[in-house]
Amino acid sequence: MAIKNARLLHAVEVVNIGVSNGRFMHITKDLVDGKKVIDAKGGIVIPPFVELHTHFDTALTAGWPSFNRTGTLQEGISIWNKRKKSLTIKDVNERAEQALKMYIKHGVLSVRAAVDISDDDLTALKAILQIKKVYEQIIDLQIIAFPQDGLWKCFENQGRMRKALEMGADAVSAVPHLESSQEEGVRSLEYCFSLAKEYGSYIHIFCDEVDEVSSTFVQEVANLTIENGFEGRVVVSHVNALAYYESKYAESVMEAIKKARLTVVSCPLINSSMLGRNDAYPKATGITRVKELDTKNINICIAHDDIQTPFYPFGDGNMLRAAFMGAHLAHMTGEEPVKRVLSMITERPAAAFGKGKAYGIQERSEANFLLFEERTIRELMLNQSVPRYVIRRGKVIAETIPAYTKWGCSLQLM
Template identity: 55%
Template sequence: MFEKVIKNAQLPFQKDLLNIGIIDGVIASISTEQLIGKEEFDLDGNLLMPPFIEMHTHLDTVLTAGESTSNNSGTLSEAIEIWLKLKQSLREDDVKKRATAAIKMLMEYGVLHIRAAVDISDPNLTALTALLDLKKQLQPFVDLQVIAFPQDGLISCSANRERLIEAVKRGADAVSAVPHLEYTREDGVKSLEFAFSVAKEYGKDVHIFCDETDDEHSRFLEVVASITIKEQMEGRVAASHANALLYYSDAYAQKVMSLVKKAKLTIVCCPLINSTMQARMDAHPKGRGITRIKELTEEGINVCIAHDDIQTPFYPFGNGNILQAAHMAIHLAHMTGSEELTHIYHMITSNGADAFSIKETYGIKIGLPATFVSFPVKNIRDLFFRQPKCRYVFKNGEVLIETEPEKTKWTQSMI
């Protein structure tokens, strides 16, 4: 007899419904045969899958959108200006409160691994202190990675170089840079060299905010790939956004993508914010905003989709539902075929597992922790268009979150 049995689960891409037996928080059996448990959950053919991996969000800026923080131009530069004012008066308790609320929103939609960039352009490192504390406090429930992110640059804002090192010493999981926001191209390259040197010295991963612009002359992705190869950091580097890649000539884009593949970079696309913030200055026809995720995938490059901002001056919407981001990507990248939907599914699940160093323990297999999520849908296509909350979130064999399915009742007959 098992402690718990999940009955009639539809695992992604499996033909038969499966029953899962759990002992001591671990998956002890997966079978088409009936299993008996002290406690049983009948999913009735609904989807059961590993939790989502959110590869790029911000928990310091989160839930600050409002009338007084409205970004009226919708541009990155206005968002940065508004945030610059807000961050002067950050308090640890306020950061923790907003971050916890956002983490709960993400978790209710099935995200159990969160990579959050924290702006370190603050002499007191208030947000960093709050989020490193929260990371420890919430560790039994959610896997939180903190990225030291110098929003104001590493060369343009020279004090950020010391702060980056300090952040790493305090426990940040990875270092970042924003080369396209440095004053000059040369400074952008220097900022990357500095970020990589810190990562190398302290044994950390790198996650660059790269080419988040519609400027075809923003060519930092090739620099990120090139330094990764030189420093032998293949597989430990991610680059978010990479919007300029969309505007490169096909010949140059092909060269860059080959280099990205060689460097084993993970490209993180943030379709919600990218689609609203990019192409603001384009004449018609306007760019679609997101990078070339279809071509990157065809090239065999590891691509992830992330929710990114949740109600901030950078992006005023978002409710923690990463499926909204996936849905947006499906449309903007023209990835509606069934094989393409499979790719999109991997972009919010297993493709992030490497970056999180959880590849060995991620998935639904015998011997792995019984950590998974179920949705009130029968397949991946339904999941993408309905975008529901999780029916159950299981963490190490225990139900952590339960959401009653929505019910609609007609009180009159129309015909």
């Protein structure tokens, strides 16, 4: 395969890309040839997006059995608690497959999905493990064993989390801000670290997803990370409370995050919709301190998160939509900041996912890439287009024909 006239990120001139045996063989200004030749016409080529935080078990259940009227996390949990009583493997498989295809179409080829383990049969986990196997040649899927009802509040989840790891889950998780007390919140974190040590798994904590200045679990996660020698291997999602801390304390927490080399995941779509619902004005934006974390060179990432769930009624797997929202809420709309935002859905989550140096468009790496018609990052953010081509190991996984507007009248001034 050869891609002609493609524009690499940050490059002025176009290049030609030769792909052979699923790898980039040539990235050059010289002519390259192949059995299949795609003319990129100056369009941008980027590595596939990496989604570090989503859910397939809850996907596509919005309004089923009811919509979230208050838009809050609490009502979302209560609706999901009703819905999950009727889960079957077939039900989860069908919805997960649909959601997975949404991601693939939008150029996401690595996904970390949290699966609720708060039931004895682990139905959702069994279903998502099946999906992982079926799609393993197309998408890299990591599964977080996620105790939505807590590890102390729902004590049985401790045993279920262990079972989930034995069945093949890749990461352990906790929701310390939803436990009954600070002490139990910390204990839930300690349990995660002990299991991660035992099983060699990733740690991915749902952390401080509240509008309260008193929620300080991210500091506990940083402490435990250093105590256990897990630097660079722990992810914290949401971290909304950090936006509420007074500046001096926030600075010290961000220093702790940096020291522990935590990856922070912000989910601007759901966070901006769900957080701050009960606040009086002035209200926060709902997301964590993305810009400040970025300035400190902390591995801050943006995730899309929910796809039409009891927690968030929208979502279609388009990472650029999440990045666009993040750029606005974080005040990162300038030419340079927008480049940083794009890295929050590409190379930065790739690092946390464990992709290593092989991720990216370089000779001899696996030929995994997206081709867009847009020529700049600003245009990508503006249009939030579906990629023209999604390519994995040199094979076209998805091709989308762009929409075309045909005018029904003459629109010409002169």
